[in-house]
Amino acid sequence: MAPLLRPTYAVIAKTAGVSEATVSRVLNGDESVHPDRAQRVRDAVEELGYKKNRVASALASGRTGLIAVVIDDDLSVFSDPFWGTVTSGVSRVLQENGLHTVLMVAPVGALDGGVAHYLKSGEVDGAIFFVLHSDILVNHLKKQGLPLVITGTPHSNADIPFVDTDNFGGAYSATKHLMSQGCKKVAIITGDIGTTAAKQRLDGYLQAHRESGTLPSKSLICEGDYSFESGKAHAQKLLETHPDLDGVFASNDLMAMGAITVFENAGKSVPGQIRVVGFDDALIAQTSRPSLTTVRQDVVALGEAAGSLMIAQLNGQDFEPIILPTELVIRESA
Amino acid sequence: MAPLLRPTYAVIAKTAGVSEATVSRVLNGDESVHPDRAQRVRDAVEELGYKKNRVASALASGRTGLIAVVIDDDLSVFSDPFWGTVTSGVSRVLQENGLHTVLMVAPVGALDGGVAHYLKSGEVDGAIFFVLHSDILVNHLKKQGLPLVITGTPHSNADIPFVDTDNFGGAYSATKHLMSQGCKKVAIITGDIGTTAAKQRLDGYLQAHRESGTLPSKSLICEGDYSFESGKAHAQKLLETHPDLDGVFASNDLMAMGAITVFENAGKSVPGQIRVVGFDDALIAQTSRPSLTTVRQDVVALGEAAGSLMIAQLNGQDFEPIILPTELVIRESA
DNA sequence: CTGAAAGCGCTTACAG
DNA sequence: CTGAAAGCGCTTACAG
Numbered sequence: 001m002a003p004l005l006r007p008t009y010a011v012i013a014k015t016a017g018v019s020e021a022t023v024s025r026v027l028n029g030d031e032s033v034h035p036d037r038a039q040r041v042r043d044a045v046e047e048l049g050y051k052k053n054r055v056a057s058a059l060a061s062g063r064t065g066l067i068a069v070v071i072d073d074d075l076s077v078f079s080d081p082f083w084g085t086v087t088s089g090v091s092r093v094l095q096e097n098g099l100h101t102v103l104m105v106a107p108v109g110a111l112d113g114g115v116a117h118y119l120k121s122g123e124v125d126g127a128i129f130f131v132l133h134s135d136i137l138v139n140h141l142k143k144q145g146l147p148l149v150i151t152g153t154p155h156s157n158a159d160i161p162f163v164d165t166d167n168f169g170g171a172y173s174a175t176k177h178l179m180s181q182g183c184k185k186v187a188i189i190t191g192d193i194g195t196t197a198a199k200q201r202l203d204g205y206l207q208a209h210r211e212s213g214t215l216p217s218k219s220l221i222c223e224g225d226y227s228f229e230s231g232k233a234h235a236q237k238l239l240e241t242h243p244d245l246d247g248v249f250a251s252n253d254l255m256a257m258g259a260i261t262v263f264e265n266a267g268k269s270v271p272g273q274i275r276v277v278g279f280d281d282a283l284i285a286q287t288s289r290p291s292l293t294t295v296r297q298d299v300v301a302l303g304e305a306a307g308s309l310m311i312a313q314l315n316g317q318d319f320e321p322i323i324l325p326t327e328l329v330i331r332e333s334a
Numbered sequence: 335m336a337p338l339l340r341p342t343y344a345v346i347a348k349t350a351g352v353s354e355a356t357v358s359r360v361l362n363g364d365e366s367v368h369p370d371r372a373q374r375v376r377d378a379v380e381e382l383g384y385k386k387n388r389v390a391s392a393l394a395s396g397r398t399g400l401i402a403v404v405i406d407d408d409l410s411v412f413s414d415p416f417w418g419t420v421t422s423g424v425s426r427v428l429q430e431n432g433l434h435t436v437l438m439v440a441p442v443g444a445l446d447g448g449v450a451h452y453l454k455s456g457e458v459d460g461a462i463f464f465v466l467h468s469d470i471l472v473n474h475l476k477k478q479g480l481p482l483v484i485t486g487t488p489h490s491n492a493d494i495p496f497v498d499t500d501n502f503g504g505a506y507s508a509t510k511h512l513m514s515q516g517c518k519k520v521a522i523i524t525g526d527i528g529t530t531a532a533k534q535r536l537d538g539y540l541q542a543h544r545e546s547g548t549l550p551s552k553s554l555i556c557e558g559d560y561s562f563e564s565g566k567a568h569a570q571k572l573l574e575t576h577p578d579l580d581g582v583f584a585s586n587d588l589m590a591m592g593a594i595t596v597f598e599n600a601g602k603s604v605p606g607q608i609r610v611v612g613f614d615d616a617l618i619a620q621t622s623r624p625s626l627t628t629v630r631q632d633v634v635a636l637g638e639a640a641g642s643l644m645i646a647q648l649n650g651q652d653f654e655p656i657i658l659p660t661e662l663v664i665r666e667s668a
Numbered sequence: 669c670t671g672a673a674a675g676c677g678c679t680t681a682c683a684g
Numbered sequence: 685c686t687g688a689a690a691g692c693g694c695t696t697a698c699a700g
Contacts, residue, residue, distance in 0.1 A: 051455045056693030058389045084418020091439040103435045105425040121385045390677030
């Protein structure tokens, strides 16, 4: 853009009658400047409508004020509102703290990919990842000292700050709920088991069984991939192998919907003969018929937590992983 | 991050045996450099794993390599996958052209809001907006020479480059389809009529009626707001005022679903007694029962088109508004 | 508490 | 076709 003539430190300094160094101090919150002079600077800034040039500031200070949000192309960014929602939560928190969000939707390959290069090139002050199938890149970046936050639980134990939903607890309570409704034979359709979330939800399902003293047979544990189609396929198979099936916990709402579709087409009523619980509380959980009983996770809060964790790191504050609670939302399907 | 010692022009210049100016020329694609020397520079870059410092580059050149994607907080960024999907399309195209996407989710207020300041401060080379209720800010920025692209059709005629789906054509063909299926009385549930998309879809609906020589009564035109609830509310009202209603075109899939829910609860079968067509081809269109006949728009392509239009502008190339075609997807509901 | 000065790593007229 | 030099607008030791 044809840059309007914006004032610089030089003119602020002149009208305030101080040096540029002092202007810089005031604008960066250095407490040591004499209050009177600081006020003069602020007045000049106000009067001239001055806005700091962040690029120049970045070059001089080494801090860009930019945080990358990295989304793997592989993820179903398209069609799944999850990622967009998390990202908007992140963005809002960062913005409140004077930082901006650089969105990178790209294949997050190995250490020599474009994303890796960008992140290593010092053009961002930190990066927020969504949990990946591999922690290699993340561990590498961490070693280089780049502040990182992972949304989702990392695979390895490398102490990388992360935020996540209480997947285990949510799945546990969903399964418990099915049992409390009288279900004797509860299957699970897992998400992509390469993700930690899917594993944790499976663990919650198993824990509920363990506590009730009934271990589910292998064939009740179906490896899905979070897609509507996989929900349908596994429901079909379950119908054949377990005619007495009376409960299903699906690792997300979409698979739950797929399963319900199959059950009803096969003449099994939901929740009459088979109860179904999903996970997410996506829009479809409310709009479908029967409406879906599901485990709600607060996706915006997840993004905000990720942003906060990044801020804390940049400020050198202490921080712990953040695990957000879930809530079982009971509707018609179970 | 503790910046690793990255090479600078100084060391590239030295190992290639040329001046820094020459390094700059080669890296910026200046054709005038002698091929041999250019090659020496490229070799040095390769050998040293050099990556240009974009911040320094930005300060010196005035170009930041950053494009803002501005999303109004008001929009249902949360829960509606539309915005995230468009944005990922934008991001991909920009990335291929060496630009990065800065995501701003914030209240896009008047000329003195934070977003306005940021965009005016020269920290981005351009901005992509989603169509707003008002064009004021956009017109203002345009006057300042900031390259802009609008996703959606602008309200005013200010010649701002935009990309949009063929809302008129999509609605027209949806309505025609209902008529061709024998519907005699077709209502419309519009989107938020403050949006140009909602108006255009209404126009398409009206045009189809005009051509068939039957103008719909006022009470068949219901002002919705794109929400599931408004779909339900208007369907309820229609049921009371028009017992002989046999077709509904809803301006998005969510409202269509709301309407179907109400119709079926009232004992009206879809499509048996009332046919319903939606708009978007969102995920729910496929997963619902009955599955939804709808107007598909290619949301990723919309984002990519917006990105391309921005690139064209930055390169000083000619460009025209881009209107993407829609496709009527026939499923069970009509 | 404050200022002069060097510097961040590129880009770009300008002169040749 | 090429290089020396000034400059982009901040930040930050350093010296006082």
